[in-house]
Amino acid sequence: MAEQDAATPPTSRGIVAAVRRELAAARHAARSMQAATAAARVAAVTQLDAVRRSAPKRRAELDAARDAALADARARWEREGAKLTAALSGLAEAAAPGTAGSPWAQWRPGMKPDQQAGLAPGLLRIGTLSHAAERTVPALVPLLDTAHLAVSGDATGTADGLIGAVLLRALASVPPGAVRISVYDPGQLGGALAGLAPLSPAGLISFLGPGGLAPLLDDLAEQIRRINENVLGGVYLSVAELAAETGRRPEPWRVAVLLADPNGAELTRAERAQLDRVARTGVAAGVHLISRGIELTGDGVETITVRSDGTARTSLTGELPVRLDPAPAQPLLTGVCRALAEQATAGPPPVPFAALLPDEIWQQSSADALRAPIGEGTDGRLVELVLGDDPPHALIGGPSGSGKTNLLYCWLAALATRYSPGELSLYLLDFKEGVSFARFAPGTRDPSWLPHVRLVGVNVNSDREFGLALLRHLAEELKRRAAAAKQHEAAKLAELRAEDPAGNWPRIVAVIDEFQVLLGARDAVTTEAVDLLEDLARRGRSQGIHLVLASQDVSGIEALWGRSGLVAQFTLRIALPKARRILSDVNLAAELIPRCHAVVNADSGVPAANTIVRLPDAGDRATWVGLQEQLWSARPEGGEPPRLFDGDARPLFPLLPPPPAPELPASVGAVALLGETIDVTGRPATLRLNRAPGRNLAVLGTRADEACAVLLAAGHALGSQHAPGTARFSVLCLDSDAATAAKSLHAALSARHRCDWHTAETVTALLADLAAECAEPGSPAGAAAPQGSPATAGGSVPHSGAGAQGDGRVQGAGGRDQVHYVFGFAMDAVAGRLAAKPGPGLPSGHEHLRTVLARGPERRTHLLCWWRTVARLRDDLGGPGARFDAIGAWVALDVHGPELAALYPQPGGPAWHPRTGRALHFDRAVQHKAQIIIPYEVAP
Known part of the structure; x- marks a missing residue:
């Protein structure tokens, strides 16, 4: 049936039935859905009523939870915000320190840059990132x-x-x-x-x-x-x-x-x-x-x-x-x-002095050259000065206050820390009034010295002869080095050191500050000094001898600029602000540089070779003391302190060795010390008193203290060279101005020898006794005076020490006649007494004096006496036509050169202009010309 129905075409009824069935089903479904919807509506209304009844309570809970959450978030925000603000502020401060980030309220007119201002700038402030003051971030x-x-x-x-x-x-x-x-x-x-x-x-x-x-x-x-x-x-x-x-x-x-x-x-x-x-x-x-x-x-x-x-x-x-x-x-x-x-x-602040010093001292060799920085160039690098074969010598110039001494300190510090005393020797001479170089020699405040320094001369503005002595010393050293180089077939110092490694061949740097004083006069000193300078400048380079000449202004020194061959040797030129003619006549760079700067030129002043250098401050004494003590502590064993010559200080009488034993031979004679020579070695001026004619001394001049100082030094020296009791002394105090010195000498000599004291009342009798001894061949030097003479009648104070015989004769060891030294303080003060004749046909005191002067040295009697003028000495010796042969040596104080013509072998007398604290010494037995000496300061 189904098959039949299926196969049967649908009819309208069937279609309608089907439609009805579908509609019925749809209506059923609709009614079911409507019922379900009604039920859901009832449930929803019921639930809504329940929610409406509970809403106020729930809303309060939600509001409370929200408020709590907001409060917690706000607290956390405040804490984190404060931390963030602090962190940002710290970063900003580090990025913009000091004036780069400080508010304007912290600024003031006239303020200088930050002490920490440097080469690495940071950020710069323009405002803030927040309005709230408590959270301001730059x-x-x-x-x-x-x-x-x-x-x-x-x-x-x-x-x-x-x-x-x-x-x-x-x-x-x-x-x-x-x-x-x-x-x-x-x-x-x-x-x-x-x-x-x-x-x-x-x-x-x-x-x-x-x-x-x-x-x-x-x-x-x-x-x-x-x-x-x-x-x-x-x-x-x-x-x-x-x-x-x-x-x-x-x-x-x-x-x-x-x-x-x-x-x-x-x-x-x-x-x-x-x-x-x-x-x-x-x-x-x-x-x-x-x-x-x-x-x-x-x-x-x-x-x-x-x-x-x-x-x-x-x-x-x-x-x-x-x-x-x-x-x-x-x-x-x-x-x-x-x-x-x-x-x-x-000008900018100077670079640090420590920037010139090496990390380790004495690590460099001076065989080829000396290299040392003195400051900072415009490119930020240290500028070195070189002394060697080229350039060999330096010329430094700058007016007073321009920093010349500071520049020399910088250079010396850099050299002394790089080269050991075996590599570098320094000779420092300052002609201006001051003690710029005295700190490098031992002193009362600081016993240390700069181990490289061999000589320091300060306050020598009036002692041009000392500068000449330095040049002579360097000339002798040049001669010694040239001879050694010839022996080893060496052409320069580096080769000599290689051929003779055991020799002592350091490079020598001689610094002469204000050298124009040495060359400032038209006299023999200038002539010889220029000749020596020219020879040293020309030949010294090959033997490692370098000259550094410094001056305030060399524009007027004809003696230097007139020698083109000499100036040409000073190829290293250093000019401080406002220096003139140091670089060259056409190089005016020194006119443009600020203080603490210098122009360094190693090409004889050619403008294209200029280098601008900024110099550090090297004048702080405490800094130098620390540096010098470090170098002094590291000095080699046996290092000798430098010779210090201070033109304003009188040298002390030197400590003498113990007297020889036995007695000095008469043919040799003892040596009197008269003062200190103006020399590099500081040797004493001496007078040998042997049995040769003329071995007497005349001290000439009116300066009593210096004249007495010469006689005191001579007396102390002679007394110390003889064993106790082997020499005889007589002290003649003839003027009250010399009383203190004469008594001091008498007391010192009496402790070791026979020393007689004489005054104006007894001097004539003493001279008569001495003349008698000298006139009688073979007469012992200590023969007794005639009976009734003042010499034995209480007019003198004979010494009762060793050597005195019962008959008044005094003998030395082994019976030899004693030497007799007579010290006359102000001999011209008794000219009237000496001129008087004791009786008809008897010789006067003057005649006795001339006899003793002429014949005494051969009998071992020597007169060392002071006359206040040359004219008075001439009068005592016989008047205008008198001969001075008996005066073999003299020391002139405030006596001008022409006045000494009669006592001097060269016509017109010596070229001598007296000055305080200096004397002129001449000994015709050993000198061809007079020399300047400084009288010793003899302690009482």
Whole structure:
């Protein structure tokens, strides 16, 4: 049936039935859904009623939970915010220390750069990142060695104030003069940054108007090219890297401020291309751009967009708004700029003195040359001075106060720490009044000395002869070295040292400060000194002898500049500020350098060879004491202290060795010490008193203290050379001015020998006795005086010590006659007594005196007497026609050279101009010309 139904085509009834069935099913489903919906509606209404009844309670719980969550979040935000703020503030302070980041309220007019201002600048403050004071974080921007700045916005006045503030912070955060600013301001002609104008006198800022942009950009590009080629040289990537490695910045920072023309003038194609080159390459060379209204492109450009409400956005801070600091007040701006300009004009601070010293002392050899730094060059590197075959000698000049002594201290410190005393010997002479070099010799305050120093001469402005003595000493050393070089077939010092390694061949440096004093007169001293200087300068280089001559001004020294061959040897020239003619007549570089600087030229002053050097401060005594003690402690064993010659100090009478034993032979004779010679070795001036004719001494002059000093020194020296009791002395005190000295000598001699005391009342009798002894051949020197003479009647005080015989005769060891020394203090004071004749046909005292002078030395009787003038000595010897043969030696005090003509072998007398504390000594037995001596200071 089904098959039949299926196969039977549907009829309309069937279709209707089917439709009905479907409709019935649909109605059933609809009724079922309606019932379910009604039930769901009832359930929903029931649930809604329940929710409505519980909603207020639930809402309160949700509000409480929300409030608790918000309070906790707020607390956490406060804690984390405080930590973040502190961290950011700390980072900002480290990135912008001192004046780079301090608020304007902490600034003051006239302030100087930070003590910590250095070569690694940080960021610069422009404002803050928050309004709340308790969470203020400085807003910073980079500039020096980091970036360019492009400032934009509608608030032009605010932008210019911002640029001025950034420049001021940059100037104050680095050493004065380290930043150079160029301002291109065609619209306001420099008025936009007029507060920086006080920097102009120091050359720290320049203003350019219309037409100045192209030249400015060209100059910046040329500076970048020069720095890349000559300063960085392919070794360093940037000036900042070079400064970090060497500790010195060779170039200043250059900042160009470009302020757009308000008329909207555009850059030409050439200007734009040049600007892009500078922006791309400038930072590495320390060249920076700050623009307002001119677009800058490149990775190194930081942008600042200024708004009219006093806020800004920067590329460094991103979307965080920056509240800009107000521009610095005008008095603050101009006051700080003026202080910076003054300090920059005064010059940069000196480099540290320690920078000249090596890490370890005495590590270098002087075989080939002496090399030592004296300061810092413009490229930040130490500048060395060289003394060797070329240049061999140095000339230093600078007016008073220019730092000449400080320069010498720098050089000496650098040399003494690099070369040991076996490699370097120093001779230091200062002709000006002062003790600049005295610290290098032992003194009362400091017993140490600089081990390299062999001689120190100070206060020798009136002792030109000492400078001549130094040159003579160096000439002798040159002769010795030349002979050794010839023996070893060596052409120069390095070869001699290689051939004779066991020899003592250090390089010698002789420093003569104010050398023009030595050459300042037209006399024999100048003539000989110039000849010696020329020979030493010409031949000394090969033998390691170097001269360093220093002067305040050599323009008037004809003796030096007239010798072109001499001046040409001093190829190393060092000129201090305002020095004249040290470099050359056409080299005026010294006129332009500031204090603490010098011009070093190793090519005889040719301008192209100039090197500017900044000198450290080497004058601090405490620093030198520490350095000298270090070198003194390291000195080799057996090192002798240097000879110190102080022209203002009298030398002490030297300690003498014990007397010889047995008695000195009469043919040899004892030696009297008269004073100290003006010589490098400080040897005494001597007079040998043997049995040769004329072995007497005349002291001439009116200066009683110096005359007595000469006789005291001679008496002490003679008394110490004889064993006790083997010599006889007589002291004649003939003037009250000499009483103290005469008594002192009598007391000292009486302790060891027979020493008779005589006054004006007994001098005639003494001379008569001495004359009698001398007149009678073979008569013993100590024969008794005639009966009744004052010599035995109480007029004298005979010494009762060893050697006195019962009959008055005195003999030495083994029965030999004793030597007799007679010291006459002011012999001319008794001229009247000596002129009187005791009776008809009897000789006068003067005749006895002449007899003793003429014949006494052969009988071992020597007179050492003081006459106050040459005329009085002549009178005592016989008047105008008297001969002076019996006076074999003399010491002249305040007696002029022509007055000594009768006592001197050369016509006209010696070239002698008396001066206090100096005497002229001549001994015709051993000298061909007189020498200047300094009377000793003899302790009582």
